[in-house]
Amino acid sequence: MNYFKSILLTAFALFALASCDTDDLRDDVDNLKDRVSSLEAQVNLLNDNMTAIKRLLEGGQSITNVNEVSGTYTLTLSDGSTIKLTQGSEGTVKIPEITVNTDGQWEVEGVVLTQNGTPVQAVGTPGTDGITPKFQITKDGSFWQVSYDNGTTWEDVKNEKGEKVSAVSSGEGGSTDTFFESAKVEGDFFVIKLTSESEPISIPIVKDVICKIVEPTEGFKNGVWEIGYGKTATTEIEIKGENIIANGPAGWTVSVSDIDESTNKATLSVTAPANAATLTRATADNSCEVTVQANTNASWAVAKIQVKAIEIIDSYYELYKAGGTITIGGIEINKETFKDAVYISDNSPIEKEGIYFIKEGITTSYNGTGTITNLIIIGDNSQVKSSLNVNKQIKLIQPTASQGHFICKNINIVGTTELNNQIFTYNTDNNPFKYVIFDQCQIVPAPGKHLLYLSTNTRSIENFYIENSIFKSEETNEKNVISLGGSTSQEYQNVVFKNNIFYCISGKVSKFSLFKGQNAGITKCTIENNTFINMETATTAMVYTSKLPTISIKNNIFWTNTTGANDCYILRIGNPSTGDICVNNIVYKSMSYTWQMCYGGKLPFAGAEELKSVTSNPFDGGTFDLDKGIFIPSAEYAQYGASIN
Structure with a gap:
């Protein structure tokens, strides 16, 4: 936090003016550093505990194991993930009273936290996720501030009287960074009592229910499982319980195979909708969740994975030949609109206008010296880019009001040192060129040049x-x-x-x-x-x-x-x-x-x-x-x- 640096700089300036020996100065500086580190650690501890409490309150997971070391509790959840709670100790920070009310809303110092006048939910409501507030202390080290957007913006925390909530202790006896009063295992429950709550929170410990989705080996990108329209993909799950339920959004098909009782492993199969038209309005972005659940008695374990339906085309050229349509930037490309396509399966160069499909993994070049009105270049396999080295500048013209097209899809486009120019230009006066479109491309202009x-x-x-x-x-x-x-x-x-x-x-x-x-x-x-x-x-x-x-x-x-x-x-x-x-x-x-x-x-x-x-x-x-x-x-x-x- 920036204000810690300010504190240190101010302290060093004061020490430089004081008359004391160097050993005293070193001790004072070391003590100040320790206090700053302690303060920062305690604020971080509060934010970590807030995140953990929110996850526990959300439900959907039971605890399968509890391990405590020096006041830090590591909880293993039924989906295989872990969270940590740290009880804290005597310190320099006065932790505000934080609780969750019966409506599932965060309260600090008895006041419901609000964002733009709306109560901040700790526990999500249908269609809306809960929020984990993030706390910091003002730059002068005096008061608490809260952020609802992961630290982008901050506002003061206020009590019932509208006063800013102090972050430091007053009077004798110091203060505490303890977030919860007690934490312990009682029978089949892990019981937590927050310092500001009269009633404890009890979370079941169920060793006989497991639900975990193993990360898919194929198609898993950026935390999302991408599956081609109409295609089925599988991954392993670890699951144990009395009832197994698997659900997907409208248009998707989800199933779980028989479970191997010796390993608790099974196969999760997910089939994407046949095409974008079959998606409902609610899932029109193609992206949504697949959920698997298992239970023992009243305890449930839930595992989720984000899925997305995407276009997977093994050969755009075969689709084109079969009379299909390829849409790029709103332009429909088929045998009627753009005729006589050329399939490039070797390093044969492109030298004139036309429509070209380049075999996956192939690198070809543009060596044309004439002008171009329509040039369309498509990498044949949607999952593997083809490459085009531009050795000669692509010179576009549009002599009439006809629709000129320069379109590239699924292509690595490289302006070579031989080019020593922009990748393309336009050479017709008084008539704007109609369409220039790059989709799913990688573009590398020649050194020192533009596109x-x-x-x-x-x-x-x-x-x-x-x-x-x-x-x-x-x-x-x-x-x-x-x-x-x-x-x-x-x-x-x-x-x-x-x-x-x-x-x-x-x-x-x-x-x-x-x-x-x-x-x-x-x-x-x-x-x-x-x-x-x-x-x-x-x-x-x-x-x-x-x-x-x-x-x-x-x-x-x-x-x-x-x-x-x-x-x-x-x-x-x-x-x-x-x-x-x-x-x-x-x-x-x-x-x-x-x-x-x-x-x-x-x-x-x-x-x-x-x-x-x-x-x-x-x-x-x-x-x-x-x-x-x-x-x-x-x-x-x-x-x-x-x-x-």
Whole structure:
């Protein structure tokens, strides 16, 4: 916590002015460090115990084993997970009285905690999960504060009189960080008595009920089990009890095989809906929970796993030949709309326009020297990307109002050193190119180059989409997705960046832009659920445009651990926007420079939210792998950033 550093710095300044020998100074400093460490440890202890109590109150799990060592109780639950409760000791923190009322709501010092006027539930209600508040002490070390969004924002804790709740003891006798008065095993129950509760909490200890889903060996990504539409997947479960119940959401089929009584193991089979049309409205996002339950007498054990139905296509080419339709960015691709597809099963280069399917694992190249109106390149197997080395710049034209298409799906696209240019450009005046779409691609522009650069004022792209993709950059001063000359003032209708990762392989990009066109305009710009790693912006901002009336920017993560050289901005707009969506965007940074939503500090429209600076790393407890380009937030930040299949 930052205020601990402030305390230490102030203490060192005072000690420097005092006249005492160095041994006394060292003792005082050591004592102060011990007090600071103790204070921080006790606050952390409170938050850990809050999490544990919430899990126990939620139910759905019984305790199978209790182990106590030096006041810390390790509880093994029936799904195989463990939680810890620590009783605490005499200390410097005065723990507030915390309890859960009969309505399942958190109470502190006799007052129901509320968020925006709504009581905060410890125990979830149907369709709504409970919340675990997080506590800290104010920077001066005096009062308690509470957060309901994992530390993004804080507010003072107040008692029944509306007074701030003190975090330090008063009078003699010290204070205590003890969260609960007693904890013990009584018969078949683990009994906890909170210091603020008159009645104890009893949780059953049932050794004869087990329910645990073993992590699937295939298709398990980012904590979600991905299963192809209409396909069945299996995994092992450990289960023991009198009654076994397995359920899935509407459209899914779930079953459990016979149980091996010697090992308590069985097979869980899950079948996804046949296609997206069979999903109910409630599960329209394809993602939901499969639940397995077992019981002994009145005690139940429950195990859950998140599942998601996805498209798994062994061969897009075979689907195309059979008369099927492949939809990319809303464009339907079939034998009627785009004829005479070519299947590439070796390293044969692409040299002219057309529709191409590249065999899984194959690397081919683009060596064309002419112009292109329609070029569609698809990696054949939906689960394995094919590769395209761009050795010659892809030069798009649209001589008439016909619908020009440059579409790539499931492709690793690399601008080679031979290219020494942007991956593609557009060479027709006064007629915007209709569609540029990248879906499930990995894009690596040539060193020092952008994805697209246009300097002619009469040229633009009408619809530009990058979705479900990864954009990689070397360390460089400037790297842009769309880069326009300073005088270019054309209009772009739709510019969409959704569910992508933009990252620097090592070091940082000092000036990164999704759209750099200070005199150009965008009718609508969508930036949703993207992850940006060490992609800084300077004053050019991530989107620099003369006008942007409609915005949808939400659920993005901006992350940097570099020293920084400039303030960073997401939007820089010449004329005010009229509005739409600008919410739930977070930044985690080690740099001292400012990150803001809009250049100049003024939000783009009424109701828009500023970037939220978070103090805890959103990838702690998740995955952060620069070498592999895998960035998975922890469960607390799961709604933010990209989730790429």
